[in-house]
Amino acid sequence: MNCEVCQLKELEVEHFEIREVLRCILHTIVFHRALGLVRPKDVDLELFEITYVQCGDVELEKKIDEKIDQFISWVEKHPNKKSQICLSFYEVKSKQPSWFTNKTERLYWEQWYVNLNVTQHPKHLSSKLHHTKVVVDPGESATEERSSRRAMVEASLREVLFQIIKFVNEKKDHVPPISEGVIYFPYEITMPSSSDSAFGMDMIKRMLHSGHPTMLS
Amino acid sequence: MDRESGKLEQIVSQFRSKILHVILDSRVPSLHQQQQESLSLSRVRKTDKWFNLVLGDRPPALENLNFSLRNLLDPMVIDIILVRHGSCSSSVDNLYVPSAAAAAAAAGPSIETVIERWVVQYDCPRVFATPSGADAAVSYKKIYKKCILLLRSLYTQMRLLPAYIIFRQLSSLSQTYNFDLVYKVSSFSHPFSREEEDGMKVYSFAPVEALPGCLCVSVTYHASLSDFNLEPLVSLPPKIITDYVGSPTTDPMRSFPSSERGAHATSFPLRGLRPPSSAPFQRPHSWSSGFHRGIPPTRTQSLAGSPPVYRTSPKPYDITSPPTDLYGNRIQNHRVSTLQQATAFDEYKLSPPFSPSASPSTPTYLSGANPLLTRHCSETAPVTIPLPLTGRSTRYLSPNSSDPSRHSLPPLSPRSSKHDASSQESPSGIRSYRKLEALRAGESPSGLSNLYSAPKVVRDSKDDSGRFSGLLSSSGSPRIGFSRSSSRLSFQDDMDDCEFSCPFDVDDVDVSDSSSQNTESKRASEFTAQSNLVGKKSQDAAVGILVHMLRTAPPLRQDSSCYSTHSLRTEYEGGVGIASGFFMPRKTADALEELNSYREMKDLLLSKSGMK
Numbered sequence: 166m167n168c169e170v171c172q173l174k175e176l177e178v179e180h181f182e183i184r185e186v187l188r189c190i191l192h193t194i195v196f197h198r199a200l201g202l203v204r205p206k207d208v209d210l211e212l213f214e215i216t217y218v219q220c221g222d223v224e225l226e227k228k229i230d231e232k233i234d235q236f237i238s239w240v241e242k243h244p245n246k247k248s249q250i251c252l253s254f255y256e257v258k259s260k261q262p263s264w265f266t267n268k269t270e271r272l273y274w275e276q277w278y279v280n281l282n283v284t285q286h287p288k289h290l291s292s293k294l295h296h297t298k299v300v301v302d303p304g305e306s307a308t309e310e311r312s313s314r315r316a317m318v319e320a321s322l323r324e325v326l327f328q329i330i331k332f333v334n335e336k337k338d339h340v341p342p343i344s345e346g347v348i349y350f351p352y353e354i355t356m357p358s359s360s361d362s363a364f365g366m367d368m369i370k371r372m373l374h375s376g377h378p379t380m381l382s
Numbered sequence: 383m384d385r386e387s388g389k390l391e392q393i394v395s396q397f398r399s400k401i402l403h404v405i406l407d408s409r410v411p412s413l414h415q416q417q418q419e420s421l422s423l424s425r426v427r428k429t430d431k432w433f434n435l436v437l438g439d440r441p442p443a444l445e446n447l448n449f450s451l452r453n454l455l456d457p458m459v460i461d462i463i464l465v466r467h468g469s470c471s472s473s474v475d476n477l478y479v480p481s482a483a484a485a486a487a488a489a490g491p492s493i494e495t496v497i498e499r500w501v502v503q504y505d506c507p508r509v510f511a512t513p514s515g516a517d518a519a520v521s522y523k524k525i526y527k528k529c530i531l532l533l534r535s536l537y538t539q540m541r542l543l544p545a546y547i548i549f550r551q552l553s554s555l556s557q558t559y560n561f562d563l564v565y566k567v568s569s570f571s572h573p574f575s576r577e578e579e580d581g582m583k584v585y586s587f588a589p590v591e592a593l594p595g596c597l598c599v600s601v602t603y604h605a606s607l608s609d610f611n612l613e614p615l616v617s618l619p620p621k622i623i624t625d626y627v628g629s630p631t632t633d634p635m636r637s638f639p640s641s642e643r644g645a646h647a648t649s650f651p652l653r654g655l656r657p658p659s660s661a662p663f664q665r666p667h668s669w670s671s672g673f674h675r676g677i678p679p680t681r682t683q684s685l686a687g688s689p690p691v692y693r694t695s696p697k698p699y700d701i702t703s704p705p706t707d708l709y710g711n712r713i714q715n716h717r718v719s720t721l722q723q724a725t726a727f728d729e730y731k732l733s734p735p736f737s738p739s740a741s742p743s744t745p746t747y748l749s750g751a752n753p754l755l756t757r758h759c760s761e762t763a764p765v766t767i768p769l770p771l772t773g774r775s776t777r778y779l780s781p782n783s784s785d786p787s788r789h790s791l792p793p794l795s796p797r798s799s800k801h802d803a804s805s806q807e808s809p810s811g812i813r814s815y816r817k818l819e820a821l822r823a824g825e826s827p828s829g830l831s832n833l834y835s836a837p838k839v840v841r842d843s844k845d846d847s848g849r850f851s852g853l854l855s856s857s858g859s860p861r862i863g864f865s866r867s868s869s870r871l872s873f874q875d876d877m878d879d880c881e882f883s884c885p886f887d888v889d890d891v892d893v894s895d896s897s898s899q900n901t902e903s904k905r906a907s908e909f910t911a912q913s914n915l916v917g918k919k920s921q922d923a924a925v926g927i928l929v930h931m932l933r934t935a936p937p938l939r940q941d942s943s944c945y946s947t948h949s950l951r952t953e954y955e956g957g958v959g960i961a962s963g964f965f966m967p968r969k970t971a972d973a974l975e976e977l978n979s980y981r982e983m984k985d986l987l988l989s990k991s992g993m994k
Contacts, residue, residue: 326538
């Protein structure tokens with residue numbers, strides 16, 4: 166089975182927007198992979214005019230929030246850096262035990278890469294104030310800048326959500342069969358650790374396990 | 383063979399029904415409300431299990447539609463139509479429109495525009511070969527799984543399209559709009575005109591292979607709805623009232639000019655005689671100044687059922703704090719869903735910034751006296767202003783006059799009872815008011831003279847209001863108490879321990895009886911006027927009267943007949959019946975006897991004063 170990989174469009178967000186953006190994206194992905202009996206729950210974002218859907222599982226929501234907290238902690242230690250969160254779905258396969266391997270192994274059949282560029286301050290604000298010749302009230306320009314930036318982020322987030330829908334619709338054959346009583350497929354959320362090299366090693370390991378990934382442009 | 387084809391037909395049929403349910407539930411507010419009610423129940427229905435998506439009960443209209451579209455090979459076309467009602471000449475006419483339907487009736491001709499068209503079709507060739515055996519089972523499982531995936535993505539996309547914003551606006555209960563969303567389901571559709579197609583986009587979901595055919599779902603939708611000028615019918619801007627009662631920005635001692643001098647709640651009995659500086663007033667009270675403000679607008683909103691919860695908002699009345707107006711109510715609904723608060727009472731709890739600590743001057747006894755006060759205390763915690771019995775609606779008035787202060791005063795009954803008690807406590811033998819005045823003429827001028835003048839004030843107020851409380855409400859303090867000298871204040875100190883109204887009660891009695899007392903001649907029937915005298919409570923006056931009595935009283939061993947003649951004689955001879963008996967020539971024995979009697983009287987007097 167091939168592992169389908171989806172690289173989502175990069176989003177430029179501010180620190181305080183991370184939680185909402187990640188919640189929206191991760192829950193949307195999981196909702197499309199929670200093929201068991203679900204009671205969908207609509208959630209409105211507070212920062213953007215977007216409504217996304219959760220599958221309504223409390224345990225899942227809690228785990229995702231924990232991962233988001235870890236990611237935010239990482240971002241605080243590595244400010245102004247591009248970061249990536251990987252949401253992987255796998256199957257648990259039993260394997261012949263040997264000296265070096267466990268009894269079970271994970272077969273990743275799908276990976277989603279959420280790319281974020283976390284900025285600390287709006288980067289266009291100061292440059293505009295310097296270059297403009299007309300005396301403008303800095304308060305007004307800051308508000309306009311903030312609102313336009315917010316609209317851009319919202320549009321980008323919508324694009325990402327449409328990207329998810331398109332990927333889900335176009336790629337269906339690799340999805341494993343639905344198990345009885347299981348609401349969602351086993352998943353894993355990985356993020357960059359304290360060192361980037363360790364994160365890269367994790368990715369290589371996963372690639373080795375899953376075989377040759379097909380990249381979605 | 384038939385069994386397998388039956389399975390496929392069942393999947394296709396249920397798939398169409400499910401899609402219809404998802405679409406209508408996300409576009410038709412009335413159907414969505416029904417679904418919300420059914421979703422509250424925890425049980426999962428048989429229809430919910432199809433495609434593992436719990437949506438609640440299917441509306442009856444849906445069942446009828448399924449029946450009419452039972453030919454699975456026919457496409458199912460679902461049009462979501464935006465109906466815009468014609469605008470009236472004046473928006474004020476729509477101000478009190480009770481419902482959108484009434485507004486629509488009152489408006490002009492409507493304009494209908496198809497903003498979304500969903501087409502669900504099972505493309506199947508006429509001649510086909512159905513799979514059989516194990517292949518068929520695997521095939522149906524795959525078909526079923528892919529249908530689930532398609533429905534998941536369709537459910538998500540429904541919330542990303544522009545029409546969802548309109549749906550959320552119409553779903554909110556706090557406003558009415560000049561537009562509405564309706565739907566039409568049919569097996570055919572009129573093609574769009576070129577103009578209609580200009581602003582529309584098409585999105586087609588990946589077909590689901592359901593051999594021998596495939597399930598196709600596509601949507602044609604308006605990319606932007608800003609051209610339609612969709613606005614609410616009544617758009618009153620939220621008004622934040624900053625100078626409400628209890629606001630920290632208002633002057634807590636703000637009062638009428640006439641009462642400024644005496645506008646101290648320290649005169650109020652339950653607060654004792656604390657000086658004004660020690661009382662941290664944070665808002666005016668009706669009994670102090672008649673200062674009132676209207677109720678914050680969030681009360682009206684809470685009554686209208688607006689969504690609650692603005693705990694994180696810094697504003698006390700956070701009606702809309704969203705990015706745009708369109709999502710104002712939506713975000714409130716989001717808070718309802720995420721925080722699981724379905725009542726408007728939470729906003730109500732937040733809205734007034736009153737807190738029990740904000741008003742230490744609350745006259746606690748009032749709430750006990752009047753049950754209405756207790757009820758209203760729970761709404762605005764420390765405010766115990768008694769309200770009129772007409773109900774809550776009166777709270778929305780802005781009674782910026784002194785009249786409501788009348789209603790805010792404690793009831794009269796405790797005062798009268800207190801008055802009776804005081805009269806009983808007054809020492810016996812209190813003489814006429816005029817004599818009392820004469821006795822104290824040599825004493826502090828601030829005593830009886832002021833006391834004598836007080837009734838006039840009270841009389842005026844009593845004539846105006848018929849109640850002593852009228853005087854109290856306009857000044858917030860007993861004028862007698864604080865407009866006089868210090869000795870008068872000491873007089874008040876003794877009275878304030880028990881009740882507040884005593885001076886007024888006594889004054890009133892003076893008003894009624896002073897005139898009659900002034901016309902009385904000097905008689906021995908002084909005991910009958912004792913209970914009607916002002917200053918009964920003054921021990922000094924009582925002692926003075928008693929001394930006078932003792933001075934004019936005959937010796938103990940003398941006959942009563944001698945007493946009466948003696949007193950008369952003294953009055954006639956002396957003109958002033960004050961201690962006339964001291965100046966009669968007597969023998970030593972008589973003097974000694976008289977001295978003994980006086981000693982006994984003195985002891986008696988001291989014992990009586992000690993008991994008080």
